Amino acid sequence: MRYERVKGTRDVLPREALARRELEKLVHDKFSRAGFFPILPPTFEKYELYQHSTGEASDIVIKEMYRFADMGGRDLALRPEGTPSVMRAILENHLKIPIRLWYSMTMFRQDKPQKGRYREHTQIGAEIVGEAEPEADVELIKLGYDLFTEMGIEGMYLELNTIGCRECRPGYTEKLTRFLTEHQKELCEDCKLRTQRNPLRVFDCKVASCQEVLKSAPSQREHLCQGCKEHFDAVKKGLGRFSIPFGENERMVRGLDYYSRTVIEFKSTLLGAQDTLCGGGRYDYLAEELGGPPTPATGFAFGIERALLTSRGEDIFEFSGASIPLLVLPLGDKAQAYALELIFKLRQAGISVQAEFRSGGLSRKLKRADARNAERVLIIGEDEIAKARFILRDMHTGEQKEMTFEELLSLHELKGHSLLTNGED
RNA sequence: GUGGGUGUAGCUCAAUUGGCAGAGCACUUGACUGUGGCUCAAGAUGUUGGGGGUUCAAGUCCCCUCACCCACCCCA
Structure with missing residues (x-):
């Protein structure tokens, strides 16, 4: 009997495996200089952790988790993303705040494999925990920007948005929900559901008729509180000062539930449909969601497979085991x-x-x-x-x-x- | 979950209206038993993804199925 790979998994052959080591070395050097320490949480956690962090309104939790019961009947899941584990580990081990951590680890999501999308993939992520200031966002974005530039990512661009905070978001969501409810019959089935679960996600919808409706939707910009406005302005100003080009995308709301204020995506025009290379943002309430003290945080993660797919590999990650x-x-x-x-x-x-x-x-x-x-x-x-x-x-x-x-x-x-x-x- | 595409030798791919499954590369051996690359000669390799059907005859036509790729959705 000959066996084949499980759907959505891949064999990283020596050539690419060596490239990954090089990449991790580069990241390690760079992140170390910025005060980040590596962390290695386990590959699986209690299912509940993701339910309460990644969120019940996220597609990941709704339909993409590798969920299983172990012999003791525990309800577990292979990690679909790194942030919940990192935050859990910080709280559980009483790590001193503020702290900066980075990781390189495999993630598991049961969606349909496609170019640059696998059921098991590797993400390198960085988290700044305990710093609420916009400078932390700027520092993080700059770190990513420099890294991707050095890696030779082609067709890269940065998109930025703010999704408000606890103070101003409820008022806005209420207004948005009212608006969406009024236009319910013009929305697609998915968006009808989103209206209930997480109205902001409607902005993510690609259906033309939905986008048409959204044109007259209330703008979040006008509903930001003073604090969020100032924070967002400071981030943008910071990026400008260091010549990091970015586009504001009011439609970008991110698929995970825990974000607040700043959200970012680095994309590459080379990736086609799966154009997001790196996603992240601020998650000031996650620690509390997980039973910890109020702890502001910001972070991002990028997929190694996609990064390697878009980098001018030849110059920087050239190698082989053959000679x-x-x-x-x-x-x-x-x-x-x-x-x-x-x-x-x-x-x-x-x-x-x-x-x-x-x-x-x-x-x-x-x-x-x-x-x-x-x-x-x-x-x-x-x-x-x-x-x-x-x-x-x-x-x-x-x-x-x-x-x-x-x-x-x-x-x-x-x-x-x-x-x-x-x-x- | 929904659409589209592709499955033939280890790899890249041919095969006319249905008519003996092929080529290049790679591989093995020898020419050449202590001096490689070049050249020449010889050789091996297949349930044509799988199952069923039509036919004298199926890689080719029909049905089913599986795998992979791409796209939608969503994400790294």
């Missing part, structure tokens, strides 16, 4: 044993080395060395063992040199060689 800096070619039984001992010694000395043990004469072994993309080979036969001098052959130039083990060790082109050169998967 072998040094390949030992033993000739004969005695040499085979000798070679094994030799490669262990060479590796101990910091040299990347492999040996071609598969049977064959020199001609065959050289052919194999070629097929394996070896940079250099070390030929070891009876004569060489007797003399304790080996033949080092450069596979590109064909140049050969005899040398002793000590001379080999001192060749510094063999040191510090990594897999990150070029080649195929």
